[in-house]
Amino acid sequence: MFRKFTTLLLLSLLPAVAMAAFKPSAETVLITGANHGLGLELARQYADLGWNVIATSHRPPGDSRLTQLEALKKTHPNVVIEQLDVTDTAMIKALAARYRNQPIDVLLNNAANVETTFAADMAEGAKTWDKIDFDAARRDFDVNTLGPMRVVQAFGPNVIASKGKRIVAISSSAGSFATPLPGGIAMNYGASKAALNKYFTLLAVQMHKHGVLVGLFQPVFVATKDDIKDMKGAAPVSTAVTQLIKQIDLMSPATDGKIVNFSTGRVDAF
Template sequence: MSRNVVITGANRGLGLEFVCQYLEAGWKVFACSRSPETAQELLKLKQEAGEQLETIPLDVTNPAHITNLKYTLMGHDIDLLINNAGIYGERLPYGEVRADEWMKVLEVNTVAPLMVVQELSELLADKSKVILMSSKMGSVEDNSSGGSYIYRSSKAGLNAVGKSLAIDLAEHGISVVVCHPGWVQTDMGGSNASIDTKTSITGLREVIENLDLSRSGQFFNYDGAVIPW
């Protein structure tokens, strides 16, 4: 029987590559994006994949969209939920950091993933896996260059969310990990980034495939290495 994966921020970058690779692997893919009707790459994939790919409107900061997602998914067990949607926010140096921009990034990167998991929790079951796309920039130990207050704190907060979720969901047999995709050539990573989306997602899929409760609650690099908090 084919497995079901739900992916947020699926219309471009890493989310889109997850969609492509899971389709190729025969999974049923629920691809969530803010505007599926204008998501050209997803529309193209849909023409070939037919019912194997469902596109669903989801702004992760909109509670009504998250509830709608739950009703759309009713009747399907979620084997894998990938909370991928994220933003960097404005690049504001020390002295110029603004609270309004910070709150916007926290809402998308830190708060929304938990709201999505909470709302979908009745569709998660024994052996389901939840992935939170974080960043090494959220590692406090790895921070040797300072700055990036907004993005770093949003991902450090997400890491704390992931650890608690892993502990709270273990009794239901659900594994949760926080992942770093590498520095990847996407709109966010830029063209000078060190790896392409194919390399990143191929690695992350292997991390996900090998995930079980004994590895839950850890912070993984795309190559399987454990990253310090």
């Protein structure tokens, strides 16, 4: 009985311990999918800028996919790693409850259901209308569309309570009506990103009264996978993330609810 009580007490103290290194005067960012690609580099660059970084990943502690993020935390006491699966409403709500008193200046919805190699992504995206895998489609919508909305619902109050007041999602030109990917590829992924765009345009309207800016950002093509590291035309991750952070900084009523191409800085058509 006593041991159970002690364990519960220790668990309730965990967030306070984890956040102990957070500077109250520093800005805070929460990033989803922070263990790889753009998310990992976002965590690294925001940490280098002196922000408090809540770097989340759906991977459990000890998972080999967390190695690079754990290495970052070792050199940056302003980084806290939290497990967060954007499809798990209960997990998201539990984390938000632990951080209820922590203002979040930038809520960065980066996680997506993508393959670990570019080749596998292409193979998935090449499936035509007659080969749609509806379980895979459901997974894309769960992670890419509903995931950010679950995170916004849980952490919206933290953003409203902050000074920075920015909610961001990383979208994709695969979701564009104006300039779809050639050949009509990436049906599931593209549809899930188009639906995310719609959610965020409506969210922007609803967040006006709270003074919160809502931004959608899409890259052109960033070398986040090992098999495209040396591919011509694929932007280095560090360069792309520096541009993205700059564009998040530049968010204004003129970009609110719009989709900004963070490689060019231009507002793109939906």
